[in-house]
Amino acid sequence: MKRIAPLILSIAILIVLGLVLPAQTQSKTNGPVFLSDNQLVRPANYREWIWVSSGLGMTYGPREQSSSAAEPRFDNVFVTPEAYRAFMKTGKWPNKTMFVLEIRSSQTQGSINKDGHFQGDLVTVEAEVKDESRFPETKWGFFPFRSNEQSAKPASPATTECQACHSRNGAVDNTFVQFYPTLLEVAKQKGTLKQVPADSK
């Protein structure tokens, strides 16, 4: 009896941990899922990730190219909770960080609203993933999802505008933390802001 009781106890604990812990871990994992050819599976639940900020009609090129005058669009940015938690501790993005950029139309007249803009229909979804083994040169890959396609090929790293602009102008690593006010504070505190070229400030 004395020898068997601790054995039963151990087995029972292992069974219960085996039942409880995987369910707990599973519900918190939102990392990127890849198919062949580095195709990224469209993340289904990105709106339940951590939202970092939204802008309206943001324009990086000359003002003449601005889309904000007539029909400005909202850009909503989300990041996986795991990457967010790591960033809050370190000011850096870990490998497997995934961002989603969601573009939506804007509306002014609707319900009781008379001026300004609120968000309308979904226009497009893009993802940016840090994966140092898949993208050894650039570290990050960009994935534009076409309409309702359930996976996206990476934009060619050497030529894509996204890659060049993010790499040159991202305030932390390849990301526009300068436009995410709460994350910007963290990066300042942790000393992880890049020296951005003077003409980009």
Next chain:
Amino acid sequence: MKRIAPLILSIAILIVLGLVLPAQTQSKTNGPVFLSDNQLVRPANYREWIWVSSGLGMTYGPREQSSSAAEPRFDNVFVTPEAYRAFMKTGKWPNKTMFVLEIRSSQTQGSINKDGHFQGDLVTVEAEVKDESRFPETKWGFFPFRSNEQSAKPASPATTECQACHSRNGAVDNTFVQFYPTLLEVAKQKGTLKQVPADSK
């Protein structure tokens, strides 16, 4: 031996569940915390809740009163994850639902941005809580947090503009689901949209 083994097993399972489950539950609970006099404790981590939408310079009154021309402000709306999950299943807000409305300044010139608006400093934080026992008449309470105060008294239900406007114009219950595009779809599917007065459409 045969009688004691199941007993040890049961005790072991209860001990392990007692250790694992509270930690699991605790990390997922974001409900409202009240002090005396129905004062609401300022929620520390609302930016880690579910974001439902953002607008810029939204104006419910006449256009002349608009704040959007000169220095429009962003309004960011978050809801507790528990309430969000319930809404996704039912199209309704359960008791203890808590929303946070975060107002931020907007900026145009900054880094590589040339037009449109991105988000700047925090201006103010307000909460809206559904609590049918604390607010038997209105069901919902509104809590404007002054600057850095760590708790807020409820705005007087009978007089507050928030209460009157939300109750009259909210598309679902007391909330402006008409401005949250993904939740609006859910409410349509679940048939929980209110009949909003024709002049408010």
